[in-house]
Amino acid sequence: MDVEQFRQAGYAAIDRICDYYISLDAKPVSSSVQPGYLAPLLPTAPPDEGEDFATIAADYDRLIQPGLTHWQHPSFFAYFPTSSSFEGILGDLYATAVPNPGFNWSCSPACTELEAIVMDWSAQLLGLGSAFHNAAGVGGGALQTTASDSALIATVAARERFLAAAPVKLDDLVLYVTTQTHSLGLKAGRVLGLRVRALEVCHEDRYSLRGDVLRQALEEDKAAGRHPFMLIATVGSTSSGAVDNLPEIEAVLKEHTEVWLHVDAAWAGIALCCPEMRTALFLDTINAAADSFCTNFHKWGLVNFDASTLWVRDRKSLTSALDITPPFLRTAHGDAGTVTDYRNWHLALGRRFRALKVWFVLRGFGVEGFRKHIRQGIALNAMFGALLKESDILALITPPWLALTVFRLAPPHLGLDAAALNQLNAAFFARLAVRPDLAITQTVLNGVFCVRFAVGAARTTEAHVRAAFDAIVEEARAALVLWES
Ligand code: PLP
Numbered sequence: 001m002d003v004e005q006f007r008q009a010g011y012a013a014i015d016r017i018c019d020y021y022i023s024l025d026a027k028p029v030s031s032s033v034q035p036g037y038l039a040p041l042l043p044t045a046p047p048d049e050g051e052d053f054a055t056i057a058a059d060y061d062r063l064i065q066p067g068l069t070h071w072q073h074p075s076f077f078a079y080f081p082t083s084s085s086f087e088g089i090l091g092d093l094y095a096t097a098v099p100n101p102g103f104n105w106s107c108s109p110a111c112t113e114l115e116a117i118v119m120d121w122s123a124q125l126l127g128l129g130s131a132f133h134n135a136a137g138v139g140g141g142a143l144q145t146t147a148s149d150s151a152l153i154a155t156v157a158a159r160e161r162f163l164a165a166a167p168v169k170l171d172d173l174v175l176y177v178t179t180q181t182h183s184l185g186l187k188a189g190r191v192l193g194l195r196v197r198a199l200e201v202c203h204e205d206r207y208s209l210r211g212d213v214l215r216q217a218l219e220e221d222k223a224a225g226r227h228p229f230m231l232i233a234t235v236g237s238t239s240s241g242a243v244d245n246l247p248e249i250e251a252v253l254k255e256h257t258e259v260w261l262h263v264d265a266a267w268a269g270i271a272l273c274c275p276e277m278r279t280a281l282f283l284d285t286i287n288a289a290a291d292s293f294c295t296n297f298h299k300w301g302l303v304n305f306d307a308s309t310l311w312v313r314d315r316k317s318l319t320s321a322l323d324i325t326p327p328f329l330r331t332a333h334g335d336a337g338t339v340t341d342y343r344n345w346h347l348a349l350g351r352r353f354r355a356l357k358v359w360f361v362l363r364g365f366g367v368e369g370f371r372k373h374i375r376q377g378i379a380l381n382a383m384f385g386a387l388l389k390e391s392d393i394l395a396l397i398t399p400p401w402l403a404l405t406v407f408r409l410a411p412p413h414l415g416l417d418a419a420a421l422n423q424l425n426a427a428f429f430a431r432l433a434v435r436p437d438l439a440i441t442q443t444v445l446n447g448v449f450c451v452r453f454a455v456g457a458a459r460t461t462e463a464h465v466r467a468a469f470d471a472i473v474e475e476a477r478a479a480l481v482l483w484e485s
Pocket of ligand 1: 079080145146147148149182184234236237238264265266267296308
C-alpha cells in the first residue's frame with residue numbers, strides 16, 4: 001500500500017467505523033458464532049502475494065464482525081463498560097501512525113512529557129492531591145495497560161520497599177486482599193510467588209473490608225512471625241461495587257506503617273470526577289493514606305482500551321524496584337536525572353503512546369463532559385433500581401450503587417430454600433445470557449447466585465434501560481412458569 005492507497009483506504013475505514021456506530025443499536029449485542037467458527041473460513045497459511053486492502057477490509061466485515069461482542073452497544077450491561085469515544089479512536093490512530101516505544105524520555109520527548117501532563121490533568125479531574133502529581137516531583141503517575149498490571153507493579157514496589165527496610169524471607173511476606181478483591185490480587189501473588197491472604201468482608205456493609213478484620217489479621221500474622229507488607233483495597237468491587245472502609249483501614253495502618261496501601265478503583269475511580277461522589281468514595285483517605293491508586297479510564301472513563309492510570313505517592317518506590325539500566329539504555333539526560341524515563345515505572349521496556357488518546361479525550365469532553373457522562377450512568381442505574389424495587393418477583397441483593405445493580409429472582413410466593421433459589425436463578429440467568437438484545441453477567445455473593453446490571457456505555461439511554469428491564473421481567477416470568485410446571 002502506498003501513501004495514496006492508504007489515504008483512500010483510510011477514508012473508507014473512517015466511513016466504515018461511522019457506519020458501525022450508526023448501526024450499532026440495531027445489531028445483536030452478543031455474537032452467535034460457535035467456538036471454532038473462524039478457522040474453516042480462513043486459509044490455513046498467509047498468502048504468498050500481498051492482497052488488495054479492499055478485499056481484506058471486506059473480509060473484516062464478512063468474517064470478523066459476526067464474531068464480535070459489541071461492548072459499546074447501548075444495551076451492553078455485562079461486566080463493566082469498556083469505553084469508546086471518537087476522540088479516543090483518533091488518539092489511537094494518531095499514536096499508531098508514529099509508533100515508538102517511549103521507554104526513555106529521549107525516545108520521543110513528547111511522549112513522556114505529554115504522559116506526565118495528562119496524568120496530572122487526570123489527577124486533578126479526580127481530585128487527587130498534589131502528592132500524586134508529577135509536577136511536584138515526589139509522587140507521580142503513569143499510564144499502564146490494565147488494573148491488573150497496575151496492581152502487579154504496585155506489589156513489586158511494595159515488596160521492594162518492605163525488603164529494603166526489613167530483609168526477611170520471601171516466604172514470610174503476606175499480601176492482603178479481600179474475598180471481594182478482583183482476581184488481580186491472587187494473580188499478583190502467583191506471579192511474584194507471594195503468600196496471599198483473603199480477608200473476610202462485611203456482608204451487611206455491601207461486602208466491604210472493615211478495620212477490625214484487618215487489625216485482627218495483622219495481629220495474627222505478626223504473632224505467627226509473618227510479615228504482611230501490602231493491602232490491596234478496593235473502591236468499587238466487581239461483584240457488588242463494594243467500597244472498602246478506607247478511613248477505618250487508614251486508622252489501623254497508622255499502627256502498621258510498613259504496610260503498603262494500594263487502592264484498586266479500576267471501575268469506580270472515574271466517578272471521583274464528580275465532587276458529590278468524593279465522600280462516599282473516600283477521596284480524603286486516598287489522598288491521605290494510599291501509597292498507590294489505580295483507575296481505568298478505559299472502563300467508565302471515555303478512553304478507548306487500554307488506559308489504566310496508576311499513581312504512587314513516592315516515585316522512588318517504583319524506580320528503586322524497577323530501574324535496571326544496561327549501558328545501551330543510558331542517556332545523558334537520564335544520567336543527569338533531569339528527565340523521567342517511564343521504562344522504570346512499569347514492567348516492560350517499550351510502552352505505547354497512550355497519553356495522546358487520554359489528552360484528546362480530556363480536551364474533547366472537558367471536566368464537565370466527564371461529570372455529565374458519570375452522572376448519566378448513575379441516574380440510569382438509579383432508574384433501573386427503582387423499576388426493580390417495584391417488581392414482585394425480583395429482589396435487590398445490594399442497593400443500586402453508582403452504575404451497578406445486583407439482584408435476583410426471588411418470588412416470595414414459592415417459599416424456596418437457598419439451594420432451590422440458586423437453581424432457579426441459574427435457570428433464569430441462562431435465559432438472559434442467550435438473549436441477543438442485551439448482555440448481562442452473573443456473580444455469586446456469599447453463596448447467593450445473583451445477576452449484575454452494569455450501566456455505563458456512552459450511548460445507553462433511558463429507553464435502553466427500560467427495554468432491558470422488560471426483557472429481564474419477561475425471562476423471569478418464563479423461568480418461573482417452567483419452574484412451576
Ligand atoms: N479491579 C476491578 C474492581 C475490576 O472490576 C476489574 C475488572 O472488571 C479489574 C480490576 C481488572 O481490570 P483489568 O482488566 O484492567 O486488569
